[in-house]
Amino acid sequence: MTKLCQVCYDPSAGTHFGVQVCSACTAFFRRTVAKNHKYRCKGNNTCEVLSTVRKMCKSCRYTKCLAVGMRKEGVQKFRDVYGKREAKSVEPTIKPQFPILNELLKNYNHLESIRQVIHRDESKSVFVKKVARPLNYKESISVFLKEYNLVEDWILNSFSIFSTFPKDQKTVLLQNFYLQFVLLEGGHFACENNRSDITYLPSGDYIDCSNPESYYHDPDGLQPISAEDASKMFSSSFGTYRRNVTHPMQKDQLDRFEFLALSALTLFDTGLEGQSDSSIEICRTMRTSIQRELLGYCMLKRSELDSSIRLGNMLSILPNLQRAARRFHEDMTLSNVMNAYSVDQKFYELGKL
Template sequence: MTKLCEVCYDASTGTHFGVQVCSACTAFFRRTVSKNQRYRCKEKKACEILSTIRNICKSCRFAKCLAVGMKKDGVQKFRDVYGKRECPRVLTSIASTPILDSLVRNYTHLENVRQVIHRDETKSVFLEKSPRALNYKESINVFLKEYQLVEDWIVNSFKEFAMFPSDQKSVLLRNFYLQFVLLEGGHFACQRGRSDITYLPSGDYIDCVNPETYYNDPDGRQPISAGDAAKMFASSFGTYRRNVTHPMQRDHVDQFEFLALSALTLFDTGLEGQSEENIEICRRMRKSIQREVLLYCKLKRRTELDASIRLGNMLSILPNLQRAARRFHEDMTLSNVMNAYSVDQKFYELGKL
């Protein structure tokens, strides 16, 4: 069996400084110690360290090196001065995940852009944003801003998608977007360890325990009270948590796996208005993505589950995701028919499955 790096879960090249690690983490540790480097974490000193994102936070990466037992005194001082030695590349051709690696890189850029797009223009950019509970109008405004960003992220991540005719892009995006909104909410819940509130890409949240805050109309134009609207529609939050959030939290779905599920959701087939050529390309993409995430589970996720079983558990989330998205859109339709609360027509159209 292939042994994994105890720092980033890439394929190990042997025992270095007392621990099974890959060549990249070996070199990183040696360089950090020999040059007495000092790093600073920009988050909360709890960044996830995986082979696909191990260079994002050097501080947390070095801290993990020490935590798994790598020994500073094993580094030969001044060794790097005499030149680098070639390290064997183990399983590089087998362990290649180019499709999802590109998606991960671009998602990091998307997160950085979001900080600018969703910032409060009335406050200094140097102040840390304080998350707050949003009502449905504010939430929908966030998602409308997000749509163009998400489309740009997808176009720049998948050359196959970028080459589709505009009508075929629209078919896939309209099917994808609301499902992605719900799936990403589950990802945020996994990151923060909470399911009582639903975090949004802006950093704010929907209070699922007190849903009347979500159904409150600050303009006072809502025909029914926030409490009555919550009684009618708030059960959808429970449906969403049961079908998406809780399964993702139970299996500790990480960012790479969340993005793999997002890619599989994007390249769906059998959609109304989808051309045969588009369907064939989507099928090929889904096969490639499933191969990559299965490889990732085999080499980089150390769990008690067999990799194929883990992949099966993740794939079982997708039909539940569709169910939750359909329920969300049915609520919007019912609210319009009953004139319960007003949903922006543009967002309503984006949510159609």
């Protein structure tokens, strides 16, 4: 089993100053002691020290280093060669590390494997290759309701800090996130399949945007208006979605890593109704770290100027994504008021922004 850092719970880099710790906490402790840094906590000296937020409070991080048994005398012994040690390790990094987004990517790939089981047609043999088909709104919503718990588990496994939020704060973030993630992932599928005339779903099936009547078709025949009339009233939302999300993502050919970075930024949104001050502060810190990793990833593939422009283009998708999600939710509200076509109440609540 991988040993964990006793300070921030990242994978340990071995025993340093008497304790199993990661390289980041080793360097932090050495700098603090060797240079006699003094820190002050802006809170009440009870800040959480985790790998994703360990830079938020140096005071609490140093206090925890001492609490788990890291010995200051170990640094003092080698203080005269501290500068030389630093000088030896200034070699350029060949492969930059993106700990937050790499973990998100690893778990997303695992999520895709789980989806194949969850969305499998049980009436067909597991050896028969799934054939994608267009879904109506009832079938689509059924897919998204199954997805909600999968997405929540994916987030909990990807961000250790998320599990520390109180239940009400998790709900605030997830409720704001889920519909936007559904739309953003649809744009990602469009990039992977190089198609925007249909919207792929996590199940492998799709919504036929060029034939919206098929989406509004009610197989049970319970709707008071026809699929054609429902399409005239509501299908323009798909055009809004394609213009604001799908087309910009396809234009710049966002890859999976970049799509996941935008998803993470959407999750850790700030200024939401019901969001606590402490939640806002953590989300701001997470967003800064995510944007830093995303910029580093862009610079790895492009020049400094091109990477800055690309980052700006990607971030400009986020307000457009909110606009598209809000439009879809307004359609659901209107359809409920008019009793035009029924939308599952649970999915309606998940789509609130």
